[in-house]
Amino acid sequence: MxxxxxxxxxxxxxxxxxxxxxxxxxxxxxxxxxxxxxxxxxxxxxxxxxxxxxxxxxxxxxxxxxxxxxxxxxxxxxxxxxxxxxxxxxxxxxxxxxxxxxxxxxxxxxxxxxxxxxxxxxxxxxxxxxxxxxxxxxxxxxxxxxxxxxxxxxxxxxxxxxxxxxxxxxxxxxxxxxxxxxxxxxxxxxxxxxxxxxxxxxxxxxxxxxxxxxxxQASSDTVHLRTPDAERLRELLVGPGVRVTVMSQGRLEVVGLTSDAIGDIAAAHMIPLHELVPHQASLEQAFMTLTHDSVEYQPTEVAAS
Amino acid sequence: MTTLDTAPSIDIPSLSTDEIEHLLVTPTRVVRSEWMKMRTLRSTWLTMALALVSVPGIGIAIAWSTANDWTKMRPRERLHFNPLADPLSGFNLAQLAFGVLGVLLTAGEYSAGMIRATFAAVPKRLPVLWAKLGVFTSITLVTMVPLSIFTFFVSQRLLSAQHIQITWDTPSVARSVIGVGLYLTVAAALAIGLGAIIRNVAGAIGAFVGIILVLPVIASALPQTWGDRINKWLPSNAGQALMSVTSDNTTLSPWRGFGVFCLWAIAALVAAAVLLRRRDA
Structure with a gap:
């Protein structure tokens, strides 16, 4: 101790x-x-x-x-x-x-x-x-x-x-x-x-x-997906704390939702998904982001849930 | 982390509760540790060998060559010969060897980085300094007093071939001979203190040599009125008063001089103790 x-x-x-x-x-x-x-x-x-x-x-x-x-x-x-x-x-x-x-x-x-x-x-x-x-x-x-x-x-x-x-x-x-x-x-x-x-x-x-x-925290970063009904899914996903970017025809990048949640929403609205890929930032990247930010700005407590 | 849970467990040896109860740091244990530190380094043995050989080696060489050449020596040279002091002049080399060794014992630990392991084991720190001092000065005392006496008797025996010897009963002789051992012991203590203050082997050896050998040379260049007042108080001049048979107003009386030398060493050790507690290791 x-x-x-x-x-x-x-x-x-x-x-x-x-x-x-x-x-x-x-x-x-x-x-x-x-x-x-x-x-x-x-x-x-x-x-x-x-x-x-x-x-x-x-x-x-x-x-x-x-x-x-x-x-x-x-x-x-x-x-x-x-x-x-x-x-x-x-x-x-x-x-x-x-x-x-x-x-x-x-x-x-x-x-x-x-x-x-x-x-x-x-x-x-x-x-x-x-x-x-x-x-x-x-x-x-x-x-x-x-x-x-x-x-x-x-x-x-x-x-x-x-x-x-x-x-x-x-x-x-x-x-x-x-x-x-x-x-x-x-x-x-x-x-x-x-x-x-x-x-x-x-x-x-x-x-x-x-x-x-x-x-x-490090792994809840971004999810990439591909669907033929991108516009409708985008509208369904967008909400507080969630950002959806249209990457190209039929491809979306989602920040703020897990791949599980996205898959469930798509299923509930009968939207087919052709790809659903969570992109985990490496721990090393997360660590560097954390230390980089904090040496330049105020130290932030990461709340332990 | 699944790989870890299935990893082979490592069998870590632990101590029994009985052993754990006795893991206290005691002065005796710190002394034992310091004694082990000393004898487990090759540099100790080399330096110690030099220190131990120098007094009898040089003494006997001087006595033997003088006795051999006595009949061929010029009267001036004969007059110059001091049957007590000359065979004991090996202490000049011995004091350097003890100085180097004392510095290695303290400053050497800093140079190596070992001091952090030492202070982690003995976080109160001061016991380490006192243990080093105790071990080293004891070794110096118990080796150099007998060796000085031994050197005296062997060299007088050699000199007696020419009937130029001096006897143990002569006033001041016993004090001078034993004084060699005492002087070297205090020089050893001074070196321990300087090493702990300066914490760098080269620097501390420089300081030791500077104080013991160079300072008297510089001070002797002073005008006599100043020199007579200052020189006798310098550490080595004061300490060596114990070894001289004659004394005048340019030297302190033997025991007074030795006392002054002790005070110099004590001053260095007190400074070392204060700094040891105060400074980051």
Missing amino acids: IDASGLVKMYGDKVAVDDLSFEVKPGIVTGFLGPNGAGKSTTMRMIIGLDAPSSGVVTVNGKAYAEHRAPLHEVGALLEAKAVHNGRTARNHLLVLAATCGISARRVDELLDLVGLTDVASKRVGGFSLGMGQRLGIAAAMLGDPATLILDEPVNGLDPEGILWIRHLLRALAREGRTVFVSSHLMSEMALTADHLIVIGRGRLIADVSVADFTR
């Missing part, structure tokens, strides 16, 4: 995070989305107290992170792949962190096994690929069997197999009742992994919405 309220982070005159409030709930994967430079990493660093907020408060499981007596059991964080000393071996890196709160070497070995680094455990991390570094970071995050996981762009540098593995791991962690907070700048990745989305742009909250709602 992460609770941020009114978080602000200024770097000189530049506002990196601007009055950000949100809640991350246990038992689900919450995606933290935003374009590069939106303030995701800064926000995550503030959650675990690496950066101090200019104003506002953020708590983890009810307390400021630094107030927890067993911090690694409260939060495991993967903040950047290279929060390691290149000269140390993978196993020693984990042992050094484990030692701060008495986690056993057995636990370290179990986690090396989980992330698939057992074979290179005694190799120095300077020679690791980005993907291996990410796996080591994930093992480090899980050392204390934490109730909350904060992972900043965990799929960066992973191959497709690794990405799939992370996806399964995150879902499994959430299923165990943990709070899982994952940042990404890829909407498509989050659509597959997350249950809930917190979207920010230029440090401001743009949307706090379930993935299901976001997907529905």
Whole structure:
């Protein structure tokens, strides 16, 4: 459980995070989305107290992170792949962190096994690929069997197999009742992994919405149809919130009605349909539209229904 | 999301409730972690080896060559020879090695990015600084005091062939010899502080060398009336008063000088502690 309220982070005159409030709930994967430079990493660093907020408060499981007596059991964080000393071996890196709160070497070995680094455990991390570094970071995050996981762009540098593995791991962690907070700048990745989305742009909250709602909104875009009785159908469909455009002879584009509703209306009036095609904007497009608009105008809450 | 629901479940190892109850961060555990950090890096061993070898190595080399050449040396050269200080002059190299190592322990973590993992594990931060300080100064003290004494006795033994040795019972000798170990320990503490303040390895080593070696050289160029007043208060000049047998008005008395050197190190550490808590990692 992460609770941020009114978080602000200024770097000189530049506002990196601007009055950000949100809640991350246990038992689900919450995606933290935003374009590069939106303030995701800064926000995550503030959650675990690496950066101090200019104003506002953020708590983890009810307390400021630094107030927890067993911090690694409260939060495991993967903040950047290279929060390691290149000269140390993978196993020693984990042992050094484990030692701060008495986690056993057995636990370290179990986690090396989980992330698939057992074979290179005694190799120095300077020679690791980005993907291996990410796996080591994930093992480090899980050392204390934490109730909350904060992972900043965990799929960066992973191959497709690794990405799939992370996806399964995150879902499994959430299923165990943990709070899982994952940042990404890829909407498509989050659509597959997350249950809930917190979207920010230029440090401001743009949307706090379930993935299901976001997907529905993105996909209720336009429907293309073809009918021999285009004029009559157009008149039947037009109404408040519905826009119908005649594309060419017998072709209509409808915005504001689902293909189901159009099909039903046509059937009720005995109008034959030769084509009925919903055009879903891709999630990526929807995300870009959302963040683009919101960085230029006022942030708008996307109502969760 | 159907693909996910049918995905093979991952067996996540968890800790027992008994283990979880004991996951508290304690000073002892932070010390153990810092000790492990130190000994799991190759740079530590290389730098430490240099530091440990320098005092006896240089000392014995000087004593041996002096004893060998004594009969051939000119009277002026003989007069110039100091049987106590010369065989201990390896500390000049040792202080650089300890300085570099101290900086690597603190600033090195920032350069590597490791500091974020460290502070995530120990969010109160200060225990990390005190643990680094405790581990490093203890190692310096327990290695360098015995090594200085060892160097003294071996080199005096070599010098005794020409009957130019000095004995342990001579006034101020024991203090000077043990003083080498004490001086290096405080230099190590100063390096820890500078590294934590500057957070950049090259910059902090530069500052350490500047303060310990360059500052006295620059200050010695001052007109004497100014120089006599200022020089003795500089960190390394003050600290090295502990190792000198003679003292005049251009130096502080041994223990007073050492106290001043300690104050410099404490000032650096206090500044480091304040900044450590205040700055973003």
